[in-house]
Amino acid sequence: MPVVRTLTRTVKQVLKSPVCGCQTVTSVRSIGVSPRQVTSDASFHSVSFSEADHPRVLITGGLGQLGVGLAKLLRKRFGKNNVILSDIRKPPDNVFYSGPFIYSDILDYKNLREIVVNNRITWLIHYSALLSAVGEANVPLARAVNITGLHNILDIAAEHGLRLFVPSTIGAFGPTSPRNPTPDLCIQRPRTIYGVSKVHAELMGEYYHYRYGLDFRCLRYPGIISADSQPGGGTTDYAVQIFHDAIKTGRFVCNLKPDTRLPMMYIDDCLRATVEVLEAPTESLTMRTYNINAMSFSPEELAQEVQKHLPELEVAYNVDAVRQAIADSWPMNFDDNNARKDWGWKHEYDLPELVTTMLGYLNPERLAAQAQA
Ligand SMILES: NC(=O)C1=CN([C@@H]2O[C@H](COP(=O)(O)OP(=O)(O)OC[C@H]3O[C@@H](n4cnc5c(N)ncnc54)[C@H](O)[C@@H]3O)[C@@H](O)[C@H]2O)C=CC1
Numbered sequence: 001m002p003v004v005r006t007l008t009r010t011v012k013q014v015l016k017s018p019v020c021g022c023q024t025v026t027s028v029r030s031i032g033v034s035p036r037q038v039t040s041d042a043s044f045h046s047v048s049f050s051e052a053d054h055p056r057v058l059i060t061g062g063l064g065q066l067g068v069g070l071a072k073l074l075r076k077r078f079g080k081n082n083v084i085l086s087d088i089r090k091p092p093d094n095v096f097y098s099g100p101f102i103y104s105d106i107l108d109y110k111n112l113r114e115i116v117v118n119n120r121i122t123w124l125i126h127y128s129a130l131l132s133a134v135g136e137a138n139v140p141l142a143r144a145v146n147i148t149g150l151h152n153i154l155d156i157a158a159e160h161g162l163r164l165f166v167p168s169t170i171g172a173f174g175p176t177s178p179r180n181p182t183p184d185l186c187i188q189r190p191r192t193i194y195g196v197s198k199v200h201a202e203l204m205g206e207y208y209h210y211r212y213g214l215d216f217r218c219l220r221y222p223g224i225i226s227a228d229s230q231p232g233g234g235t236t237d238y239a240v241q242i243f244h245d246a247i248k249t250g251r252f253v254c255n256l257k258p259d260t261r262l263p264m265m266y267i268d269d270c271l272r273a274t275v276e277v278l279e280a281p282t283e284s285l286t287m288r289t290y291n292i293n294a295m296s297f298s299p300e301e302l303a304q305e306v307q308k309h310l311p312e313l314e315v316a317y318n319v320d321a322v323r324q325a326i327a328d329s330w331p332m333n334f335d336d337n338n339a340r341k342d343w344g345w346k347h348e349y350d351l352p353e354l355v356t357t358m359l360g361y362l363n364p365e366r367l368a369a370q371a372q373a
């Protein structure tokens, strides 16, 4: 009975929480006899009113394709020092000097908890993961990072009353899911460790939400395309590489078949969606995991669009069997009507806009001028 009372109290506290998610709740790991227990009212600093206005954000796995861009966006909104990037890799100079950075291995529960406590974190954005292709190449590591790491994140978020964002992916669906289009709720039987771990994250996050009142928010991202950051080993990476090769060598060898259609999105739309769902009023969220989408195309269609700007571009195909099998099991089109209806999701970049923007950004003259500035 005391456990039930604690949980009921926890849920009530969370429901009463302010927008920044600055409430403190009882440790989930402490529900048993965990030595990791901290008291629910542990408070090491007094928080002034103006500081409490903004969330204090920690981004895990922040040195990958998406983290640095998200930190930049959030720092503009909440102030440089309110957003901490973390990773297990060494940050390049430009990242290190642009705002707070901290080493954090998500497999180290105590270290993670210390960072959250010492920095009075209120929003946790959990980007650490091994993506689809690298995950298949090292299943034990993918299982550890994507599943054990997530357990640490969930417990710390619940224990400290954080608002938790964990991205999922089109890869959370499999060959038995409806593929054209794929709705939010349908069969999910992915055949990659990456997909399995993301379905696990969706379900565990939702379970912690309903069981412990955790403010869990999750978007299923399509393949993300960015100019100033490199993808980390996924199946959709070709859609970034084509731009670099088109400009550098005028020749691109694609590792997927020409007609492999997948949902895709420009990074600015992805990061904006992330901020929007994080800021959405609780009552607008009828679900905790949403599909979001912008466009769908095949390598052939993308190449044709790039060739409108760079007609000399030559494209050849050398199919990678692992990536092709993964892509063939993923959605071709993504149904994101619930996100549009509930919290007003609207993409800004379609295929022509994406290609113009990517080529404009990677224009050698622009990059040279930027390097000199
Ligand atoms: N980029 C994309 O196209 C998509 C990304 N996502 C999700 O968005 C999130 C971010 O994606 P990206 O930035 O593209 O990933 P990425 O692979 O580029 O970066 C992941 C980061 O996690 C870090 N990491 C690995 N092990 C770690 C550990 N033990 N502790 C702390 N950090 C660790 C890596 O050092 C890396 O910097 C991931 O969860 C991914 O699944 C979802 C769908 C599409």
Ligand SMILES: CC(=O)[C@H](N)C(=O)O
Binding pocket: 131, 132, 133, 169, 170, 171, 194, 221, 222, 223, 224, 233, 234, 235, 236, 237
């Ligand atoms: C779509 C994703 O989740 C990622 N880019 C991958 O291809 O693994």
